[in-house]
Amino acid sequence: xxxxxxxxxxxxxxxxxxxxxxxxxxxxxxxxxxxxxxxxxxxxxxxxxxxxxxxxxxxxxxxxxxxxxxxxxxxxxxxxxxxxxxxxxxxxxxxxxxxxxxxxxxxxxxxxxxxxxxxxxxxxxxxxxxxxxxxxxxxxxxxxxxxxxxxxxxxxxxxxxxxxxxxxxxxxxxxxxxxxxxxxxxxxxxxxxxxxxxxxxxxxxxxxxxxxxxxxxxxxxxxxxxxxxx
Amino acid sequence: xxxxxxxxxxxxxxxxxxxxxxxxxxxxxxxxxxxxxxxxxxxxxxxxxxxxxxxxxxxxxxxxxxxxxxxxxxxxxxxxxxxxxxxxxxxxxxxxxxxxxxxxxxxxxxxxxxxxxxxxxxxxxxxxxxxxxxxxxxxxxxxxxxxxxxxxxxxxxxxxxxxxxxxxxxxxxxxxxxxxxxxxxxxxxxxxxxxxxxxxxxxxxxxxxxxxxxxxxxx
Amino acid sequence: xxxxxxxxxxxxxxxxxxxxxxxxxxxxxxxxxxxxxxxxxxxxxxxxxxxxxxxxxxxxxxxxxxxxxxxxxxxxxxxxxxxxxxxxxxxxxxxxxxxxxxxxxxxxxxxxxxxxxxxxxxxxxxxxxxxxxxxxxxxxxxxxxxxxxxxxxxxxxxxxxxxxxxxxxxxxxxxxxxxxxxxxxxxxxxxxxxxxxxxxxxxxxxxxxxxxxxxxxxxxxxxxxxx
Numbered sequence: 053x054x055x056x057x058x059x060x061x062x063x064x065x066x067x068x069x070x071x072x073x074x075x076x077x078x079x080x081x082x083x084x085x086x087x088x089x090x091x092x093x094x095x096x097x098x099x100x101x102x103x104x105x106x107x108x109x110x111x112x113x114x115x116x117x118x119x120x121x122x123x124x125x126x127x128x129x130x131x132x133x134x135x136x137x138x139x140x141x142x143x144x145x146x147x148x149x150x151x152x153x154x155x156x157x158x159x160x161x162x163x164x165x166x167x168x169x170x171x172x173x174x175x176x177x178x179x180x181x182x183x184x185x186x187x188x189x190x191x192x193x194x195x196x197x198x199x200x201x202x203x204x205x206x207x208x209x210x211x212x213x214x215x216x217x218x219x220x221x222x223x224x225x226x227x228x229x230x231x232x233x234x235x236x237x238x239x240x241x242x243x244x245x246x247x248x249x250x251x252x253x254x255x256x257x258x259x260x261x262x263x264x265x266x267x268x269x270x271x272x273x274x275x276x277x278x279x280x281x282x
Numbered sequence: 283x284x285x286x287x288x289x290x291x292x293x294x295x296x297x298x299x300x301x302x303x304x305x306x307x308x309x310x311x312x313x314x315x316x317x318x319x320x321x322x323x324x325x326x327x328x329x330x331x332x333x334x335x336x337x338x339x340x341x342x343x344x345x346x347x348x349x350x351x352x353x354x355x356x357x358x359x360x361x362x363x364x365x366x367x368x369x370x371x372x373x374x375x376x377x378x379x380x381x382x383x384x385x386x387x388x389x390x391x392x393x394x395x396x397x398x399x400x401x402x403x404x405x406x407x408x409x410x411x412x413x414x415x416x417x418x419x420x421x422x423x424x425x426x427x428x429x430x431x432x433x434x435x436x437x438x439x440x441x442x443x444x445x446x447x448x449x450x451x452x453x454x455x456x457x458x459x460x461x462x463x464x465x466x467x468x469x470x471x472x473x474x475x476x477x478x479x480x481x482x483x484x485x486x487x488x489x490x491x492x493x494x495x496x497x498x499x500x501x
Numbered sequence: 502x503x504x505x506x507x508x509x510x511x512x513x514x515x516x517x518x519x520x521x522x523x524x525x526x527x528x529x530x531x532x533x534x535x536x537x538x539x540x541x542x543x544x545x546x547x548x549x550x551x552x553x554x555x556x557x558x559x560x561x562x563x564x565x566x567x568x569x570x571x572x573x574x575x576x577x578x579x580x581x582x583x584x585x586x587x588x589x590x591x592x593x594x595x596x597x598x599x600x601x602x603x604x605x606x607x608x609x610x611x612x613x614x615x616x617x618x619x620x621x622x623x624x625x626x627x628x629x630x631x632x633x634x635x636x637x638x639x640x641x642x643x644x645x646x647x648x649x650x651x652x653x654x655x656x657x658x659x660x661x662x663x664x665x666x667x668x669x670x671x672x673x674x675x676x677x678x679x680x681x682x683x684x685x686x687x688x689x690x691x692x693x694x695x696x697x698x699x700x701x702x703x704x705x706x707x708x709x710x711x712x713x714x715x716x717x718x719x720x721x722x723x724x725x726x727x728x
Contacts, residue, residue, distance in 0.1 A: 072429070134485075267586075272719065275716035276726045277726075295710070
């Protein structure tokens with residue numbers, strides 16, 4: 053099982069404000085293109101031009117399942133773009149050389165054109181995460197891939213067996229066997245507060261985030277405005 | 283006055299050690315803890331400029347508190363903003379400085395706060411109609427949700443409006459669409475701010491509207 | 502048992518190594534990941550006089566007070582724990598004493614520490630139903646989290662802390678609720694309202710931020726809910 057390269061990259065980049073509000077700066081060489089998660093652009097040089105590519109079409113409005121990606125091309129000269137995801141947390145970069153990484157869809161930040169991103173792929177496991185708006189995407193090919201975590205990031209080298217609560221999974225390398233189950237019977241599922249867990253077997257890397265979306269949305273619930281029924 | 287800002291950048295908070303006779307002004311509800319013998323007095327923000335206008339249009343609260351040390355020893359008050367994030371302290375020397383409303387946390391009494399019209403586009407971009415202008419001599423503490431980074435602009439530069447925190451007053455700001463009309467709305471980028479001139483700006487590495495948008499996706 | 506706090510103060514997680522024969526008690530829903538052969542058992546804790554229905558209501562409001570007990574396999578095991586809100590974490594070794602902890606701040610403790618929900622110290626003052634306090638009693642390691650950075654204040658005399666910023670304090674301290682500033686007008690308009698005055702000798706652990714303030718700032722920007 054090949055490990056992903058740590059130090060190689062296609063575009064020069066830097067990540068500031070780790071690990072809590074990680075902020076990505078990428079230098080796009082002239083006439084090259086960078087794919088970026090929609091609405092994540094924070095600043096950019098005026099030499100860059102933005103094009104929208106709605107991957108998955110209008111699907112987002114209907115099922116909540118889609119990945120919106122914009123393309124920024126350095127049309128008038130090289131330019132720098134700075135990218136901020138919506139959630140607070142850390143960011144990591146991998147340089148893929150023919151390898152494959154599975155990524156939680158909301159963790160995608162940016163990638164170069166050589167990385168192929170598939171939202172529906174063979175072996176796609178519906179219900180990997182509880183809830184519909186979280187699903188696994190498959191990233192493969194050659195190029196840079198940046199992804200973020202909600203919360204701090206912990207990289208775990210698995211060699212044997214390891215169990216991770218699915219709400220905390222960000223990414224993992226191909227080659228690991230994975231199976232999803234509840235932590236131990238129905239009573240545990242509801243009362244223990246632990247939802248689905250994923251059992252990883254084999255050798256590879258799992259990226260884990262220290263926060264969980266479900267916990268945040270239930271905390272924020274009482275602060276939401278209430279819909280008036282008249 | 284001795285100040286320090288621990289907890290950076292995710293939960294920055296301000297420790298202010300006031301010498302006897304010194305005071306610090308802070309937005310209401312900023313105090314987390316303080317020495318029991320400090321005096322605290324609330325006053326209506328209207329002393330600065332249209333307190334009411336500020337509340338509804340500028341995002342700042344109606345009241346500020348002034349903490350004064352009327353004892354004979356240095357005493358501490360700890361201040362914080364409502365959101366997690368970074369805090370910056372700057373010293374102004376008979377200068378002007380522009381802030382996003384909501385970024386203000388505290389200042390020494392020598393600084394005056396006023397509001398400046400920011401244009402309709404700023405309102406459409408959900409940033410509010412006004413910007414805060416600070417002038418005079420003294421210390422200013424401001425912060426935002428996210429980390430804070432300084433950028434030197436020389437020429438022109440584009441910033442997503444919800445990521446701009448503060449800027450030097452000589453810079454010119456214009457609002458424009460992020461791309462063509464179709465791109466701007468479907469890209470999720472919408473309106474952006476075009477900055478022209480030479481000077482420093484402070485950007486925040488996250489935004490509340492970005493967080494709200496991300497959260498809304500899951501609720 | 503060995504506890505290491507990672508990534509404070511912004512997004513803390515606790516990495517706990519549990520030796521064979523030991524048992525870790527943790528708040529329900531806190532587990533990020535664990536070794537393959539860790540065993541979990543769940544118990545519920547009654548809050549004051551409320552029964553099961555009240556318990557469920559609390560759970561929906563985001564407060565889990567189901568406790569999970571982790572026992573490792575024969576070689577020991579690791580558990581990674583997280584919390585609802587971002588913030589700091591600290592460990593405190595109880596030495597036959599009582600530590601009063603804000604309910605939402607409890608993360609985990611060694612099994613022999615008593616987790617008591619019936620502490621009523623603030624009852625007559627704070628009508629705030631959403632805040633509850635846990636009394637951690639006995640001897641052993643405890644793990645506590647906060648919203649914001651945790652900073653200790655060594656009280657020797659008097660000190661004032663805004664109630665929303667109290668994480669934990671030694672039971673040896675006296676406290677009273679008081680209005681901030683001299684007059685009621687100041688208290689109401691200054692936004693500080695009632696604050697807590699600690700007296701005596703002991704430590705108060707404060708959190709730099711207040712989750713209710715953050716919630717009220719973010720809340721209006723979110724999609725509305727049905728009632």
